[in-house]
Amino acid sequence: MSDFDQLADYVFKGNAAAVKDLTQKMVDAGNNPMEIISNGLLLGMDIVTPKFKAGEMYVPEVMMAAKALNEGMTIVKPLIADADIAVSKTIIIGTVSGDLHDIGKNLVVMILESGGFNVVDLGVDVSPEKFVAAIKEHNAKIVGLSALLTTTMMNMKLTIEALKEAGLRDDVKVLVGGAPVSQSFADDIGADGYCADAMAAKEMATAYLN
Ligand code: B12
Known part of the structure; x- marks a missing residue:
């Protein structure tokens, strides 16, 4: 599994500590912050959305996923020029x-x-x-x-x-x-x-x- 897929999976599973660590690791490795957001963090949330709609995930799990995602966003947001996002x-x-x-x-x-x-x-x-x-x-x-x-x-x-x-x-x-x-x-x-x-x-x- 690529780091991007792994990051999306951690978001989907609501694993905030793992999201934080992997996001930092990916930033340190020189990955583009916008790609970390689009191809990792937001991708994880895209897995959550249809599952929540279909009744396969519930509110507490969605909140955990959103919190995990925010851990990653906190790291990458300051690295992006305002115009980019x-x-x-x-x-x-x-x-x-x-x-x-x-x-x-x-x-x-x-x-x-x-x-x-x-x-x-x-x-x-x-x-x-x-x-x-x-x-x-x-x-x-x-x-x-x-x-x-x-x-x-x-x-x-x-x-x-x-x-x-x-x-x-x-x-x-x-x-x-x-x-x-x-x-x-x-x-x-x-x-x-x-x-x-x-x-x-x-x-x-x-x-x-x-
Ligand atoms: C938790 C709760 C409380 C907590 C609130 C804690 C808090 N920090 O929010 C406390 C204990 C404080 C509380 C107090 C009261 N409560 Co109350 N409470 C609830 C309860 C159990 C759950 C509400 C909830 O959080 N649901 C979970 C969330 C995730 O769902 P949601 O709010 O609907 O939000 C989703 C969508 O609606 C939508 N959404 C919500 N907001 C928005 C906004 C936008 C812009 C968009 C786009 C979408 C959107 O997206 C959300 C996520 O998917 C409900 C019962 C129920 N099942 O609804 C009663 C309920 C709402 N409460 C009720 C009552 C009567 C009260 C009190 C008057 C009780 C009293 N006698 O003191 C007080 C009022 C206090 C006040 N002035 O507001 C009644 C209302 C009855 C009525 N017809 O008006 C309910 C329905 C319980 C009941 N069956 O009697 N309550």
């Missing part, structure tokens, strides 16, 4: 006002980062004003809203209204997710996309920004 693609994300659930959102963050996005995570209980300010500050083209409570879902709508009031709505795609959220709810509140899981979020964000 997609990390300039910034996504703002947060759990809406009144809601403290963040396990699913954190998973989305990890998967988006593994897809090369620069994710600004505003945390939980994020007010519409804070979303607006962050979108302006980072000039972001995508914002992700998470809600796990039926009582806080409507704060997604309030956040979209705040974007309209701030004159930002036409410039930013709004993705919504969380267990009680559905496609029809997303349509009702005027969101651009609904994602049932983190993998769908990565696919949709990639489609929007390309």
